[in-house]
Amino acid sequence: MMNLTISLRLLTSALAMSLAPAPAWAAQPAPAPTLNLELNAAQPSDKGCRLTFVVNNALGADLSKAAFEIALFNQAGVVDRLTVLDFKDLQAGKTKVTRFDLSGADCGKIGRVLINSATECAGTGVEPATCMRGLKTSTKTGIAFGV
DSSP: OHHHHHHHHHHHHHHHHHHSOOOGGGSOOOOOOEEEEEEEEEEEOSSEEEEEEEEEEESSSOEEEEEEEEEEEETTSOEEEEEEEEEEEEOTTOEEEEEEEEETOOGGGEEEEEEEEEEEEEOTTOOTTHHHHTEEEEESSSSEEEO
16 A cells, blocks of 8 residues: 555656646757848849849847858859849848849859858847858749858
């Protein structure tokens, strides 16, 4: 009878602990800070090819300056050009649409856009490597896009 009583007490304690709210230390970790950069469109323009980007700053800090060097590859995989795209300021938690006209570029001949590096990444308490470390890319076009 003594073993049965001890077993019931242990079972009751285990059940009570499993029904208790999880302690704060067991909570899920916060998502990693990200800078979401989507190549949303590539359209012919009077100047060449207009690339439209949708940017969402989920880094947790305002950026006073964000600029990236990109490489444009043709459909044969050969680098056509390197250029810097200046996204200027990006507020924390805000989504922004930005367009860039690439003079002399033919949208139909762009096979890939590669983010080579962040040439500028600045803001209060922001390290220069933050933009590349937190960068997440996606595309809504037929052009490969990434790092």
